[in-house]
Amino acid sequence: MFRNFIHIIKSLFFFLSVILIKRKYDVVFYYPQHFNRGKKNENQFFKRLLLSCDSNNISYIVFEEPDFTIKSNRNSKATPFDFIYLLVILLRKLFNSEMTTQLKDQKIGGFIAKVFFRQFHFKNYITLSQSMLSLFRGINSHAILYDLQHGIIHSNKKHYLINGVAESNLVENDANLLLTGESYKNILTVNEKSDYFQNHTLVIGSDSSCESTIHEKFNKNILITLQFTHDHTAYENNILLKELSDFIASVKADVNLYLKHHPRFNNEVDLSEILELSNVKMAPIDINECFTLCSLHATTYSTSTFEAALLGIPTVLLHSENEFNYFQKEFNYPLNFLIDEFDSIEFYQEKSKIIKDWSIAFYTPFNEPKFLNSLR
Numbered sequence: 001m002f003r004n005f006i007h008i009i010k011s012l013f014f015f016l017s018v019i020l021i022k023r024k025y026d027v028v029f030y031y032p033q034h035f036n037r038g039k040k041n042e043n044q045f046f047k048r049l050l051l052s053c054d055s056n057n058i059s060y061i062v063f064e065e066p067d068f069t070i071k072s073n074r075n076s077k078a079t080p081f082d083f084i085y086l087l088v089i090l091l092r093k094l095f096n097s098e099m100t101t102q103l104k105d106q107k108i109g110g111f112i113a114k115v116f117f118r119q120f121h122f123k124n125y126i127t128l129s130q131s132m133l134s135l136f137r138g139i140n141s142h143a144i145l146y147d148l149q150h151g152i153i154h155s156n157k158k159h160y161l162i163n164g165v166a167e168s169n170l171v172e173n174d175a176n177l178l179l180t181g182e183s184y185k186n187i188l189t190v191n192e193k194s195d196y197f198q199n200h201t202l203v204i205g206s207d208s209s210c211e212s213t214i215h216e217k218f219n220k221n222i223l224i225t226l227q228f229t230h231d232h233t234a235y236e237n238n239i240l241l242k243e244l245s246d247f248i249a250s251v252k253a254d255v256n257l258y259l260k261h262h263p264r265f266n267n268e269v270d271l272s273e274i275l276e277l278s279n280v281k282m283a284p285i286d287i288n289e290c291f292t293l294c295s296l297h298a299t300t301y302s303t304s305t306f307e308a309a310l311l312g313i314p315t316v317l318l319h320s321e322n323e324f325n326y327f328q329k330e331f332n333y334p335l336n337f338l339i340d341e342f343d344s345i346e347f348y349q350e351k352s353k354i355i356k357d358w359s360i361a362f363y364t365p366f367n368e369p370k371f372l373n374s375l376r
Contacts, residue, residue, distance in 0.1 A: 010082075011081060018117065026059045027375060028061055031065065041074065049371065062078040063080075066082045088132075102169060102172040105134030112139060113139040117140075122143060123143060123376040124143060130159060130170065147177050152301070166192055178374070180362065181364050182203055185203055188201060205365050213312030214311050215313060218342040222257050223298070223304075224258065224259050226240075226244070226299075237268050247298065256279050257280045258281050259283055296339065298318060300317070300318045301325070314337075316337070316338075
């Protein structure tokens with residue numbers, strides 16, 4: 001609680017200073033706290049974009065949205081948005097409940113702009129998970145708004161595209177998507193009923209595509225990235241838990257299994273019995289350490305399947321009874337083999353190359369000129 005109070009005070013002083021001191025930025029970066037997943041509590045998704053801004057004299061500020069329900073650390077290099085965030089939460093309760101969420105936040109943004117952002121100017125806004133799009137549209141109706149892709153996108157992806165209709169939070173804020181690969185753009189444009197994504201998506205690539213192969217053979221260590229979050233119903237989480245238990249039971253005792261929670265895991269399931277098994281351990285916090293440790297990956301539908309593929313690490317997909325088999329249905333994941341088959345060094349290396357080639361269509365090399373040209 002004390003730590004939260006400190007950030008609230010820092011945030012308050014910053015925004016009070018903005019009332020008096022003029023600040024002008026080319027780009028505002030904004031993200032929720034749970035994206036601090038790097039070794040130094042960095043937001044890895046913004047890292048390459050910030051480096052590009054630094055090397056091209058593009059001014060920016062990074063705002064971090066607090067999450068008072070989780071224990072993840074704050075990024076010391078980001079400006080805490082706590083004061084405005086709490087103010088927004090309060091104002092949402094006071095505004096007409098019959099308004100759409102987007103309209104309500106736009107009006108709140110207009111109010112905040114007149115009070116705290118009168119001396120604060122920016123041209124572009126880049127966020128993650130579409131956070132505060134409506135608020136910043138209300139703060140600046142002329143800014144270009146972007147949502148940076150941070151996970152997988154499929155043809156019926158919540159917050160992007162449902163039954164062929166583009167998400168209202170994007171449409172009503174005239175927001176654009178910055179994507180990692182052409183294959184993701186194709187999924188959106190082919191499955192939409194309008195041309196919104198055709199005109200509001202830009203493929204800028206990803207640094208992840210530059211990784212090299214780090215394993216030459218199966219080393220008897222498997223990373224299992226879990227999907228237990230509050231986004232699922234209790235029924236869905238229980239199905240995922242049963243499938244995890246069944247998978248672990250099928251693995252030989254000489255194989256070590258390292259479990260890695262989803263970043264938003266909040267004790268939705270009890271894994272105590274599974275963790276009592278001698279060959280089951282918790283994985284390192286840093287995903288890069290996980291991939292260095294483990295030469296095979298297993299999951300239901302984690303984005304880490306792509307991260308692993310870019311490093312040449314094959315994934316064993318846990319077949320789900322729910323509609324979570326995106327990698328087979330939409331991404332055409334090219335492998336479907338049992339763990340024992342990877343014992344062969346030649347087999348492992350052959351499949352490693354296949355999935356590395358497959359992943360490039362989804363995660364192309366970062367295109368700095370494209371990114372820079374997207375900025376006003």
